[in-house]
Amino acid sequence: xxxxxxVSKRFGGATLDPPWTLRLAGESESRSRTNxxxxxxxxxxxxxxxxxxxxxxxxxASAARAIKKGFPCKTVKSRHQAEMCDLYASKxxxxxxxxxxxxxxxxxxxxxxxxFPIVLxxxxxxxxxxxxxxxxxxxxxxxxxxxxxxxxxxxEYLEKQGQVLGAFFGTVxxxxxxxxxxxxxxxxxxxxxxxxxxxxxxEDANVLLEYAENSMEDYExxxxxxxxGRKRTPGIMxxxxxxxxxxxxxxxxxxxxxxxxx
Numbered sequence: 001x002x003x004x005x006x007v008s009k010r011f012g013g014a015t016l017d018p019p020w021t022l023r024l025a026g027e028s029e030s031r032s033r034t035n036x037x038x039x040x041x042x043x044x045x046x047x048x049x050x051x052x053x054x055x056x057x058x059x060x061a062s063a064a065r066a067i068k069k070g071f072p073c074k075t076v077k078s079r080h081q082a083e084m085c086d087l088y089a090s091k092x093x094x095x096x097x098x099x100x101x102x103x104x105x106x107x108x109x110x111x112x113x114x115x116f117p118i119v120l121x122x123x124x125x126x127x128x129x130x131x132x133x134x135x136x137x138x139x140x141x142x143x144x145x146x147x148x149x150x151x152x153x154x155x156e157y158l159e160k161q162g163q164v165l166g167a168f169f170g171t172v173x174x175x176x177x178x179x180x181x182x183x184x185x186x187x188x189x190x191x192x193x194x195x196x197x198x199x200x201x202x203e204d205a206n207v208l209l210e211y212a213e214n215s216m217e218d219y220e221x222x223x224x225x226x227x228x229g230r231k232r233t234p235g236i237m238x239x240x241x242x243x244x245x246x247x248x249x250x251x252x253x254x255x256x257x258x259x260x261x262x
Contacts, residue, residue, distance in 0.1 A: 001037050002036060002038070002089045003020070020038055021038060021039075021040060022038045024040070024043060031043070034096070035096045036089050037093065045100060048116050049093070049116055049117040050118045050120055050135075051090050051093065051094055051117055051118070051119050051120070051222065052119075052120050053087060053090065053119060053120070053121050053122070053222050053223060053226070054123075055122075055123070055184035055187065056085065056087070056212040056213075056214075056215035056216055056219050058122075058182065058184050058187075059085050059212075059215070060081075060208045060212045060215075061195075061196060061199075063081055063084050064200060064204065064208060065167075066168045067081060069163075069166075069167035070163055070164040070166070070167030070168060071164070071167075076207050076208060081211070082214075085212075086211070086214065086215055086218075087219050087222065088215070088218050090218070090222065091218040091222055094117050094222060094225070097116065098117070118138070119222050119223070119225050119226040120135065121226045121228075122182070122184075123184055124226065125178065126178055126179075126180055126182060127180075127185060128228060131227070131228060132146055133146065134227075135227060148177065149177045150176060151176065152174050152175060153174065158173060161173070189212055189213065193205055193208075196208050196209070
């Protein structure tokens, strides 16, 4: 859904003149667009955006595994993989939403009020049991409806997915809850690079390092503005808040898809 000119320009390609804009059903002419997607501005203004992010080191490695599994002849050095791992367009979209007039928007660095756009980091979903709970409250949704555990997809369903879909969604489909090993807590690009050399070889490891480094600035920018669950005194729950799983139970939560989970 990204503007192809924005993505192409990011990677040194050509731009479209005039830029494309999707026409909504029943429209004969395109409406004004200044945002980094193909959607008209006034239509996108009706959205309540949640932008999901993940540490670039995990994004690039996960995408590489999925591509190599789904397309065995593919190399990780491709325009498609570079675009898939990049957070530039997400950052541009975030800034665009902040530039729009809104009576409900606040500075996420200074306020705990409910705001849009919301940035959700995968690490917070994994490591903070209150994140999804508090997000539901912020969205005026019922937090008691959150699933902390679920059934894995059946073998029959997984078989019907085929090789490509299985490569990208197999880990999620086979899961029964949040996979805590997917957290980026404590990782560094230098340490991950050493692992990539063993897993993918030196040439591909250098490509992945380049992709990750290119996204770090945008990731840190968005992460600094992310939504997090409020800090609370252990054992004390705020009034009118549905209690999440206690510390002695398996803490698993449903989260938006952020990247292939391989």
